[in-house]
Amino acid sequence: MQNQNNALREEASSPTNTPVRPPHGSPWLAVLSVAIGAFALVTTEFLPVGLLPAIAAELGVTEGIAGMMVTVPGLVAALAAVLVTVGVGKTDRRYVIWGLTATLVLSNALVALSHSFPLILIGRALLGIGVGGFWAIGPALSTRLVSPEAATRATAVVFAGVSVGTVAGVPAGAFIGELFGWRTAFEAAGVVGLLVLLTQMYLLPKLPPEKAITFRQLPELLRVSKARLGILATVLVFLGQFSAYTYITPFLSQVTHLGATTISTLLLAYGAAGFVGNLIGGTLVARSVRTSLIVTGITLGVAIGALPLLGANAWAATALVVVWGVGFGMMPISVQTWIFQAAPHAMESGGAVFVSIVQIALASGALVGGMTVDHTGVSGAMALGGALALAMAVLIAVWAKDDGQPSVKLHAVH
Incomplete structure (x- = not known):
């Protein structure tokens, strides 16, 4: 992060x-x-x-x-x-x-x-x-x-x-x-x-x-219901992303049967697609943060979730990894904008809390993905990651009824 x-x-x-x-x-x-x-x-x-x-x-x-x-x-x-x-x-x-x-x-x-x-x-x-x-x-x-x-x-x-x-x-x-x-x-x-x-x-x-932060100020972000919804969405999508992404190299090696040099090139394409995703995410949040979150979840969920089904084919795996990269580029700006639009008054203390939540979700995703890999194989980690990302999209589609314009303009975090 x-x-x-x-x-x-x-x-x-x-x-x-x-x-x-x-x-x-x-x-x-x-x-x-x-x-x-x-x-x-x-x-x-x-x-x-x-x-x-x-x-x-x-x-x-x-x-x-x-x-x-x-x-x-x-x-x-x-x-x-x-x-x-x-x-x-x-x-x-x-x-x-x-x-x-x-x-x-x-x-x-x-x-x-x-x-x-x-x-x-x-x-x-x-x-x-x-x-x-x-x-x-x-x-x-x-x-x-x-x-x-x-x-x-x-x-x-x-x-x-x-x-x-x-x-x-x-x-x-x-x-x-x-x-x-x-x-x-x-x-x-x-x-x-x-x-x-x-x-x-x-x-x-x-x-x-310029100003010291105290422990008493930290929970302020958690007192806002819309921010809590955003935090839950953040946890779901970061769990999904890193339960799968941490094991993308073993998947491409064992299932797609790509060589190390080809995998490195494909990871480069994934990162480049993230640039595009960042631009798309910035455009979407300017119109509707709710829509941006839903599109992000669907993009990640479909791309990651389809890998166990289509990933044995090198061309299909390449296309899905690139689409995955686009979703990854959209992800941070979407969740971050939602949370700080929900509670702009909590930005003084909310930054540290948000970083902590993202890092816990990232670490937990890698842990759960690793347990899944050891018990069901690398395809299981991809299926899990896709399901969690789609769950985030469903959560926002069902529970996030209101959506205003962002009160601050934010850029991607990783």
């Missing part, structure tokens, strides 16, 4: 919106360092997705158990999003970002060097701290580095890092893993993380906090 609601909330809470001047170079270089940090985090969080078969084979675990490499950081990130938001208090946000990026470096080093699966999971737990903490406070900081007029553009730059990580990170990791081994992929991610950390230490200025 990546979150522009946090950017908006801190921007809104700033009394002066005066940009903080970086010590070296242009403010946009500092923004870029945050964007590259987002890229590194997204890439590392989902890196196991393209490497599961190789990891499972070397460590002597099932692919379902290997999927814990996605589950563990998601669960830890859910806690970190809240604990970091509250716990950092009045600490200079520059130091917080440095510390969170450092967990990325340590995580990749531990995973790359460990031959024990429990130690690897500890390394992935470290990553969860970085992921949760970064999405709770990181994107918001980019708006403080530039003038108020350029704040939206700065946030867009950060989320471009997310998009690049989604499109290129996982297939690049799978490609490196195929050529040099899966450990090399994590080593490369660690090197990128170290370079990002050094860049941030050089470019980021002092970033004193």
